[in-house]
Amino acid sequence: xxxxxxxxxxxxxxxxxxxxxxxxxxxxxxxxxxxxxxxxxxxxxxxxxxxxxxxxxxxxxxxxxxxxxxxxxxxxxxxxxxxxxxxxxxxxxxxxxxxxxxxxxxxxxxxxxxxxxxxxxxxxxxxx
Numbered sequence: 001x002x003x004x005x006x007x008x009x010x011x012x013x014x015x016x017x018x019x020x021x022x023x024x025x026x027x028x029x030x031x032x033x034x035x036x037x038x039x040x041x042x043x044x045x046x047x048x049x050x051x052x053x054x055x056x057x058x059x060x061x062x063x064x065x066x067x068x069x070x071x072x073x074x075x076x077x078x079x080x081x082x083x084x085x086x087x088x089x090x091x092x093x094x095x096x097x098x099x100x101x102x103x104x105x106x107x108x109x110x111x112x113x114x115x116x117x118x119x120x121x122x123x124x125x126x127x128x
Contacts, residue, residue, distance in 0.1 A: 024112030030082040032110055033089075037125040039065040049128060056080055058091075065123065066091065073098040082107075089117065 026032060033052045039060070041047040048064025060066025060076040067076045073095040081090050092102045108116040116124045 026110075026112055028084070029087075029089075029107055029110055030084075032112065033080075033082070033115060036128040037115065038128050039125050040123065041065075042121075042123060050125070052080060068093040068101050068103075070095050070101050071098045 034054045036049055036051045039048050039050050042065060045065045045067070046063045048061030050058060050060040050064065050066040052058045056079055058066065058078050058080050060078070062076060064076070066078065067074060075093050075095060077093070079092045087107045089105045089107060090102055091105065092100060094100045103119055106118040108118050108122055110116070113127045114124055116122050
C-alpha cells in the first residue's frame, strides 16, 4: 500500500517535469524568419511556400508569393536582407542578363509561428 501511495505522489511530478522541447525562443526578426513558411494566394500568385536561409538567400515556390517574373524570365530564387533600423526586409531577384528586381517589405509583426509583412497590403505567413 505504501508503494502505491508513493507512486501516486510521484506520478503528477513526472507530468510537470516534462515540457515542450520544441519551444520557440523568439529572437530578432532576421533570426526568426529563417525556415520554411506557408504563403497565401494573393492576386495572381498561388498559395505556396517560401524558405529563408540564414545566409541571406531564399526560394519561393513556382507561381507563389515570392516568385517573380521580369521580361519573360521567372525565378523563385532570391536574396534577402533585413534593416532593423527601418524594420524592413528587401527581397532581390536576379534574372541574369534580363535584369533584376527588388521589393521592400515592412515587418508588421512576427512571432515563432506567424510573420506578417507589408508590401501594398499585409500578408501573413505561417511556419511550416
